[in-house]
Amino acid sequence: MDDLVLDVTGLKAGYGPAEILFGVDLTLRRGEVAALMGRNGAGKSTTMKAIMGMLPPRAGRIRFAGADITGWAPYRIARAGLGYVPEDRRIFTDLTVAENLEVGRRPARGGRAPWTPERLWSFFPNLAEMRGRRASAMSGGEQQMLTIARTLMGNPDAVLLDEPSEGLAPVIVEQMAEAVLRMKEEGIAVLLSEQSLDFAAAVADRAIVIERGEIRWNGTMEALENDEQVRATWLTV
């Protein structure tokens, strides 16, 4: 039980009259990379927004690092150590790469070495090269990397990454996979949402499959790769 960093049970959420999540159960263990997989509109982003408190949970319980965070405001959840990288890159385009990192700086918890821009430059060599550049002059993929780097400046214990590989050029997708694996090496648990089996297989230990707001399957990435029926039923269009 104690190795669970995130424990979501019976989570229901929606937009106005639209019910989208019908009781989502999922867990994330310390140091694990899990892929929340499902087709367009399955409820992946909604699950992440509800976990982060950006969409009020209508039922269920969310525990993070031993605390019940259900109903907490997003800033409080982020300060408790749960980072979030939304699909739409939220960077400050008028600020430079280095200034964007400063915006994300929060004290480290639990005696871990804090993230600094210097540590992040070696983590993301591409960003290091453009540290003085305004974020508006970066490509979408570079902005996505910057969003992740800024999230790390908050010293999270776990990070939710919403569709990190979507719309990226293949070379940037490789760098993204590299970044996720290095986060794992640093002991950060990652829950990423993903439609692409290739990307998930490259980085994730476990897959959690969602369709129409319910978890349909949960198992190792390897089991998912070997189970054509599960993939055909819940993933392939």
Ligand SMILES: Nc1ncnc2c1ncn2[C@@H]1O[C@H](COP(=O)(O)OP(=O)(O)OP(=O)(O)O)[C@@H](O)[C@H]1O
């Ligand atoms: N702001 C909103 N208002 C109303 N309905 C919404 C809103 N955002 C998403 N939805 C609906 O919620 C459902 C789940 O969407 P969600 O974005 O969670 O799916 P997803 O699995 O992340 O897929 P995608 O890859 O398209 O982002 C969809 O039917 C979508 O139309």
